[in-house]
Amino acid sequence: MSERVPVLQIGQVLLVSIQIDLDDQSVLALQDDLAAKVVESGAHGVVIDITALDIVDSFVGRMLATVASLSRLLDAQTVVVGMRPAVAITLVELGLSLGGVRTALTLEKGLQVLERAHVSSLGASGPAGAIPDTAAGR
Amino acid sequence: MVREGPSGLLKKDVLVAGAGVSDRLVELLSVQGEDLGANWADKVTGRLGGRVSRAEVKQELQEIYTALVAALGSGSLDGHGDAYGEVRALLTELSRNRARQGFTPTETAVSVFALKEVLEPALSGDGGDLAAYLKFAALLDTLGLFTIEVYAATREELVAAQAEQLLELSTPVVKLWDGVIGVPLVGTLDSARTMVVMEKMLQALIDTGSEHAIIDITGVPAVDTEVAQHLLKTVVAARLMGAECTISGIRPQIAQTVVALGINFGDIATKATLADALRHALRRSGVTLSAAPQASAR
Numbered sequence: 169m170s171e172r173v174p175v176l177q178i179g180q181v182l183l184v185s186i187q188i189d190l191d192d193q194s195v196l197a198l199q200d201d202l203a204a205k206v207v208e209s210g211a212h213g214v215v216i217d218i219t220a221l222d223i224v225d226s227f228v229g230r231m232l233a234t235v236a237s238l239s240r241l242l243d244a245q246t247v248v249v250g251m252r253p254a255v256a257i258t259l260v261e262l263g264l265s266l267g268g269v270r271t272a273l274t275l276e277k278g279l280q281v282l283e284r285a286h287v288s289s290l291g292a293s294g295p296a297g298a299i300p301d302t303a304a305g306r
Numbered sequence: 307m308v309r310e311g312p313s314g315l316l317k318k319d320v321l322v323a324g325a326g327v328s329d330r331l332v333e334l335l336s337v338q339g340e341d342l343g344a345n346w347a348d349k350v351t352g353r354l355g356g357r358v359s360r361a362e363v364k365q366e367l368q369e370i371y372t373a374l375v376a377a378l379g380s381g382s383l384d385g386h387g388d389a390y391g392e393v394r395a396l397l398t399e400l401s402r403n404r405a406r407q408g409f410t411p412t413e414t415a416v417s418v419f420a421l422k423e424v425l426e427p428a429l430s431g432d433g434g435d436l437a438a439y440l441k442f443a444a445l446l447d448t449l450g451l452f453t454i455e456v457y458a459a460t461r462e463e464l465v466a467a468q469a470e471q472l473l474e475l476s477t478p479v480v481k482l483w484d485g486v487i488g489v490p491l492v493g494t495l496d497s498a499r500t501m502v503v504m505e506k507m508l509q510a511l512i513d514t515g516s517e518h519a520i521i522d523i524t525g526v527p528a529v530d531t532e533v534a535q536h537l538l539k540t541v542v543a544a545r546l547m548g549a550e551c552t553i554s555g556i557r558p559q560i561a562q563t564v565v566a567l568g569i570n571f572g573d574i575a576t577k578a579t580l581a582d583a584l585r586h587a588l589r590r591s592g593v594t595l596s597a598a599p600q601a602s603a604r
Contacts, residue, residue, distance in 0.1 A: 271547060
């Protein structure tokens with residue numbers, strides 16, 4: 169029986185804080201839980217906090233990308249926050265640039281990113297390019 | 307001569323047993339211990355060109371001399387053996403000091419080899435002494451090589467320590483603005499340096515909570531595919547952490563090389579000067595610059 173990572177809801181945002189070293193089983197379970205929860209809550213944003221993770225392997229890396237595209241389908245933005253330098257270096261060395269996944273330094277900044285993205289998506293007439301999309305750059 | 311008798315007796319033994327050789331050597335070294343020690347110190351001091359005082363040299367050599375005689379007394383002639391542990395320890399200390407003080411390898415090894423010259427006049431000239439002397443010379447060669455090895459190792463330690471210091475010195479991370487850090491790179495980029503730069507920059511992003519980093523490569527003499535690869539990795543790593551990275555300080559020649567090599571920086575923002583990059587970063591973080599004299603930032 170693998171441990172399950174809780175998916176918490178704060179207003180219209182889902183928060184997943186990964187505190188344990190994930191095995192492949194719990195990664196898949198988390199992916200399922202998250203998809204179900206996004207549909208159930210109608211959340212517009214998902215924040216995945218990996219501050220506590222010392223090691224991110226290619227499987228977890230791919231999970232982050234999958235969750236991002238999955239929630240985009242369900243009309244929710246995903247932001248990965250709190251990645252450590254060592255983890256970032258490992259992912260780059262592995263050749264995983266997590267294309268399409270938004271990232272932010274801290275949970276607070278991640279929530280701000282979601283907030284801005286939500287506001288601008290509500291008002292489609294809002295100023296274009298106001299969202300700092302770090303993953304897409306430029 | 308007084309030693310005629312014993313050496314004549316030993317002559318036969320020498321050919322069969324190493325113990326006889328070392329006994330003879332102990333005898334040779336002990337009988338004229340004072341003179342030999344003084345001669346030795348004189349020779350070594352002469353070679354060192356007066357950079358170390360005679361008294362100092364004499365004290366060092368006296369200790370080695372005593373340890374050497376004691377080791378020979380144990381009957382062993384193997385310079386790598388346990389019996390010579392004390393001698394090697396003293397030689398290690400001597401070689402390390404010489405290496406640190408900037409002496410040449412020759413000036414270091416001469417401390418050992420000079421003993422050969424010193425001992426030569428003390429020989430009685432018969433076959434037994436000759437055999438003993440040759441064995442002793444071989445032993446001194448071993449010890450001499452040992453000092454060279456220690457010397458080289460010490461120099462290498464020094465070089466490694468300096469390289470590390472240089473690495474630390476050459477990769478500062480500076481804060482340019484609230485939320486903007488700068489990494490001015492000076493010198494050639496290789497894998498090891500890029501690693502240090504990457505780690506320091508990413509850590510600085512966390513420590514300062516900055517969302518923008520500017521890598522300035524004005525001081526990088528040449529950009530080839532490898533360097534470009536390293537830069538790209540750094541930028542991607544910063545993005546993974548949620549920060550944006552700009553590369554600035556691209557000189558015209560560098561731009562030419564990059565284009566000629568067909569390197570594609572993709573969607574990474576590149577600017578000609580650090581000022582441009584800073585302006586870009588500030589605009590991205592929502593700071594507006596105005597020409598009004600009373601306020602430069604809001």
